[in-house]
Amino acid sequence: MAEDGLRAGMLAVATADLLDPSFVRSVVLLLDVEEDGVLGVVLNRPSPVPVADVLDGWGETLASPEVFFQGGPVAADTALAVARLRDAAVVPVGFRRVHGRLGLLDLDTPVELLRGSLAGVRIFAGYAGWGAGQLEAEIAEGSWYVVSAEESDVFRDDVGRLRRDVLRRQPGKLAWHATRPGDPGLN
Numbered sequence: 001m002a003e004d005g006l007r008a009g010m011l012a013v014a015t016a017d018l019l020d021p022s023f024v025r026s027v028v029l030l031l032d033v034e035e036d037g038v039l040g041v042v043l044n045r046p047s048p049v050p051v052a053d054v055l056d057g058w059g060e061t062l063a064s065p066e067v068f069f070q071g072g073p074v075a076a077d078t079a080l081a082v083a084r085l086r087d088a089a090v091v092p093v094g095f096r097r098v099h100g101r102l103g104l105l106d107l108d109t110p111v112e113l114l115r116g117s118l119a120g121v122r123i124f125a126g127y128a129g130w131g132a133g134q135l136e137a138e139i140a141e142g143s144w145y146v147v148s149a150e151e152s153d154v155f156r157d158d159v160g161r162l163r164r165d166v167l168r169r170q171p172g173k174l175a176w177h178a179t180r181p182g183d184p185g186l187n
Helices: 134-140 159-168 172-179
Strands: 010-014 027-034 037-042 046-050 067-070 074-085 095-099 102-105 118-131 144-148
Touching: 010 159, 027 074, 027 159, 037 067, 037 134, 074 095, 118 134, 134 144, 144 159, 144 172, 159 172
Parallel strands: 067 118
Antiparallel strands: 010 027, 010 144, 027 037, 037 118, 046 067, 074 102, 074 118, 095 102
């Protein structure tokens, strides 16, 4: 679906119809969109685990809250770092651009080599992954809204309101879904 507009740097926002516990009310940043599948991380699931308890030296680069985020149900014992460049023209070693100033950061890169080049880092335990055509099928069945991301979406303090705020800024009727209850029959 990349040719139809699905691309890295966009958000997949769970609709009220998506009941999979891994993704209920989630906002997923798409990091890789390829013919063989899609990879992303859930932006609005902070864990209680401070990054400093597991990874030394990353404290000054982390966006608040400085905890691991539950990036998705795949490979939950691995970590992915999403970073924002301070200056789009200055790309440090270990950084792979995804979209604009956003990219993936190799956590094996010595922190000293990154000082001053990053405006924020968020670390995710696990990721969301879809095989070829799987996300496109879920979009077609009404499980996801796909919308443009803003860099600030990735590094918000108040991730509990992220889904609502992303939907509210959308044009037309899509904005109405920002306050839609999970079960409209209970309204």
